[in-house]
Amino acid sequence: MSKEIYENPDLKKERQNCPFNKEEITHLLDGGKEKTIERKQLENYILSDEQLKDAVPMEYLSHADKYAEELRKACLLMHKLADSPAGQVPTLRALMGAGLGSAVLKEGNPLALHYVMFIPALMGQGTIDQQAKWLEKAYNLNMIGTYAQTELGHGTFLRGLETRATYDPKTQEFILESPSLTAYKWWPGSLGKTANYAVVMAQLYTKGKCEGTHPFMVQLRDEETHEPLPGIVNMWLNPVCISSYIHYGTYVKPTNSKLSYATMVFVRVVVCQDVTTNLRKAVTIATRYSCVRRQSELKPGDREPQVMDYQAQQNKLLPPLAATFAFQLAADHLWNLYHTANNNIEQGDLELLPDLHGLSCALKALCSSEAANFVEVCRQSCGGHGYMSCSNFPRIYGQVTAAETYEGENTVLWLQVARYLVKTRKEQSGGLSVKYLIGEEKGPKTVDTTLEGIVKLYRRAAVGLVDVAIAELDKSGRKGEAPHDAWNHAAVYLIKAAQAHARLFVVESFVDSLKEGKLSAPVRTVLSQLCELFIIYWLLERSGDFFLCSNLTKQDLLLLNSKYVELLAAIRPQAVNLVDSFDLRDEVLNSPLGCWDGNVYQRLFDEAAKSPLNQSNVHESFHKYLKPLLKSNL
Numbered sequence: 001m002s003k004e005i006y007e008n009p010d011l012k013k014e015r016q017n018c019p020f021n022k023e024e025i026t027h028l029l030d031g032g033k034e035k036t037i038e039r040k041q042l043e044n045y046i047l048s049d050e051q052l053k054d055a056v057p058m059e060y061l062s063h064a065d066k067y068a069e070e071l072r073k074a075c076l077l078m079h080k081l082a083d084s085p086a087g088q089v090p091t092l093r094a095l096m097g098a099g100l101g102s103a104v105l106k107e108g109n110p111l112a113l114h115y116v117m118f119i120p121a122l123m124g125q126g127t128i129d130q131q132a133k134w135l136e137k138a139y140n141l142n143m144i145g146t147y148a149q150t151e152l153g154h155g156t157f158l159r160g161l162e163t164r165a166t167y168d169p170k171t172q173e174f175i176l177e178s179p180s181l182t183a184y185k186w187w188p189g190s191l192g193k194t195a196n197y198a199v200v201m202a203q204l205y206t207k208g209k210c211e212g213t214h215p216f217m218v219q220l221r222d223e224e225t226h227e228p229l230p231g232i233v234n235m236w237l238n239p240v241c242i243s244s245y246i247h248y249g250t251y252v253k254p255t256n257s258k259l260s261y262a263t264m265v266f267v268r269v270v271v272c273q274d275v276t277t278n279l280r281k282a283v284t285i286a287t288r289y290s291c292v293r294r295q296s297e298l299k300p301g302d303r304e305p306q307v308m309d310y311q312a313q314q315n316k317l318l319p320p321l322a323a324t325f326a327f328q329l330a331a332d333h334l335w336n337l338y339h340t341a342n343n344n345i346e347q348g349d350l351e352l353l354p355d356l357h358g359l360s361c362a363l364k365a366l367c368s369s370e371a372a373n374f375v376e377v378c379r380q381s382c383g384g385h386g387y388m389s390c391s392n393f394p395r396i397y398g399q400v401t402a403a404e405t406y407e408g409e410n411t412v413l414w415l416q417v418a419r420y421l422v423k424t425r426k427e428q429s430g431g432l433s434v435k436y437l438i439g440e441e442k443g444p445k446t447v448d449t450t451l452e453g454i455v456k457l458y459r460r461a462a463v464g465l466v467d468v469a470i471a472e473l474d475k476s477g478r479k480g481e482a483p484h485d486a487w488n489h490a491a492v493y494l495i496k497a498a499q500a501h502a503r504l505f506v507v508e509s510f511v512d513s514l515k516e517g518k519l520s521a522p523v524r525t526v527l528s529q530l531c532e533l534f535i536i537y538w539l540l541e542r543s544g545d546f547f548l549c550s551n552l553t554k555q556d557l558l559l560l561n562s563k564y565v566e567l568l569a570a571i572r573p574q575a576v577n578l579v580d581s582f583d584l585r586d587e588v589l590n591s592p593l594g595c596w597d598g599n600v601y602q603r604l605f606d607e608a609a610k611s612p613l614n615q616s617n618v619h620e621s622f623h624k625y626l627k628p629l630l631k632s633n634l
């Protein structure tokens with residue numbers, strides 16, 4: 001007799017009479033029906049493998065055992081990648097996109113940097129010959145690489161990196177050295193114990209002149225014994241300059257000195273997708289739990305309500321739910337720009353490079369910071385159970401907050417965006433992705449609170465805040481301040497302008513995607529409600545920017561507030577159906593709070609029972625420490 005599949009009755013009720021086709025949204029997020037099929041096949045292929053499951057929860061292992069267990073699974077995963085029926089590269093791309101890696105490797109993937117930075121660095125910066133020599137070896141995992149740029153003393157300021165690569169014309173070799181403690185490479189993933197090669201970013205010196213940071217291929221460990229090569233601690237020999245600019249002893253400048261930063265641009269684009277995938281997990285966990293959890297009293301004398309019926313809970317969870325769609329669509333736009341710009345760069349056309357740099361910095365900083373804030377709100381919305389390690393919120397939060405720092409600390413990236421915006425506005429040229437900065441904003445300054453009207457408000461804020469920042473820079477200049485001091489004293493305005501630009505891009509991506517997309521009427525309705533909710537939410541959160549840069553009035557704001565709470569109520573009935581559309585398997589969510597069947601309490605209890613402390617009634621430490629204390633009559 002088939003075992004009755006339990007489904008929490010409240011969740012079951014939430015799923016009845018769904019007014020839209022969930023699969024249509026799943027296909028939209030996957031990039032089409034075929035992609036959904038491919039993803040589900042990959043998920044089955046990976047998640048059905050018993051050897052990829054944890055014998056005991058990772059949190060109960062020692063540091064060394066965690067590393068060994070993650071490495072065991074990562075190596076097994078690589079074999080499965082190589083044997084994948086879909087092919088290695090499509091499977092890898094699906095693995096990275098679907099957040100599947102973290103479903104299997106919960107403490108982190110010791111081989112992630114090999115795929116996310118080492119191979120992209122070879123592909124983006126290696127010469128044809130170097131790629132012929134190393135790419136196959138890297139794809140076949142005959143070498144494990146990392147990307148070693150950050151040092152103990154420098155992570156942000158690349159022009160300040162201390163590692164030196166001095167070219168010796170006699171031997172035609174580069175001598176790499178770490179001249180000081182602060183020059184030690186620090187932070188690169190896999191560098192400590194896993195990688196045997198690294199792309200090392202170092203200052204290139206030739207004929208006594210520093211030519212700036214360049215990438216070098218360096219072997220770190222013996223391929224057989226894995227022992228560090230001689231002198232590896234503070235002196236490296238025999239590195240090879242990737243995309244060598246040394247021709248017969250003479251340095252030939254690259255067309256753009258920032259092309260050596262290309263790997264970071266790629267990862268910033270990838271990070272936008274990754275933090276969105278993590279946010280989708282957090283929203284799914286919190287939404288399902290909020291429909292299972294009944295607490296307190298809404299109507300005196302009534303049964304305890306689902307906490308999702310509190311407007312306060314909807315205000316916590318529906319903006320992040322909407323954000324997952326907004327960030328996904330913006331990340332898709334950025335990915336397309338990345339490919340176009342990269343193809344052009346390969347043909348020597350660098351026109352889109354500033355746009356790509358500006359936009360990748362903007363979206364990486366915006367998506368990572370917003371996702372981190374929203375994940376924390378999702379955790380808090382689950383009360384005490386949200387604080388448990390098994391809820392998976394601590395791990396998801398750790399992953400998204402890391403993204404606020406790595407690949408360019410967010411503040412530093414905001415200032416990069418501001419530099420690009422100020423230049424575009426002042427020079428009235430270039431800026432293909434910031435066309436609104438070129439020429440004056442036409443049309444009346446009256447405000448209408450339609451979707452189009454709200455988008456116009458975002459544009460006014462984006463261009464207005466750049467002008468406010470420029471006015472500050474000019475004011476400082478008139479006072480005789482040097483440009484670098486004026487820049488530093490305008491930082492607050494510059495960052496606000498950069499953030500307003502990033503939000504405009506996300507808002508326009510969302511609105512334009514709904515206009516262009518071939519959507520059924522029911523899906524268009526619910527996504528339009530989410531879009532309107534999200535752009536009003538952000539406007540209300542940052543109303544000062546809009547008051548400063550448009551004719552927005554107090555009445556407009558009150559009207560938008562009313563519209564916002566109406567949208568909360570309108571979307572509430574579809575919350576579970578929307579997160580079900582993400583099609584995230586329980587193994588990917590990895591949380592008793594977010595499981596599809598809503599059997600939360602039993603699963604929480606089962607998780608707690610796995611703790612080593614729950615394997616006996618009295619832990620041995622009682623006899624060692626507590627009992628003597630109890631007897632000591634202090």
Ligand SMILES: CCCCCCCC/C=C\CCCCC/C=C/C(=O)SCCNC(=O)CCNC(=O)[C@H](O)C(C)(C)COP(=O)(O)OP(=O)(O)OC[C@H]1O[C@@H](n2cnc3c(N)ncnc32)[C@H](O)[C@@H]1OP(=O)(O)O
Nearest residue numbers: 096101112115155156157158258261264274357406407408
């Ligand atoms: C099976 C496995 C599956 C695994 C799946 C896992 C998926 C997980 C997803 C993601 C995981 C990611 C893991 C990543 C781990 C982290 C890695 C790292 O952190 S690597 C190190 C990152 N470090 C940085 O980002 C450093 C930040 N600093 C800088 O980039 C630079 O110092 C700077 C801040 C940009 C300043 O550079 P610099 O001083 O040289 O330039 P400026 O003087 O400011 O500007 C001069 C002009 O150059 C332009 N510019 C600057 N940068 C770029 C660029 N990158 N591209 C193009 N142009 C650039 C700048 O705009 C100026 O132009 P003008 O104004 O003069 O025209």
Ligand SMILES: Cc1cc2nc3c(=O)[nH]c(=O)nc-3n(C[C@H](O)[C@H](O)[C@H](O)COP(=O)(O)OP(=O)(O)OC[C@H]3O[C@@H](n4cnc5c(N)ncnc54)[C@H](O)[C@@H]3O)c2cc1C
Nearest residue numbers: 147148149150154155156187188189402406407408409411
């Ligand atoms: C989880 C994780 C994984 C990582 N993996 C790698 C890796 O694989 N390879 C690698 O090379 N690196 C890696 N890193 C290092 C990472 O790239 C750096 O930590 C990051 O670039 C920030 O640089 P920093 O640590 O020097 O911070 P700092 O720049 O020292 O930041 C300290 C403060 O100074 C401020 N600040 C710095 N410059 C400016 C400025 N110009 N204007 C205003 N404020 C400024 C920052 O905003 C920040 O508030 C990793 C980091 C983390 C957290």
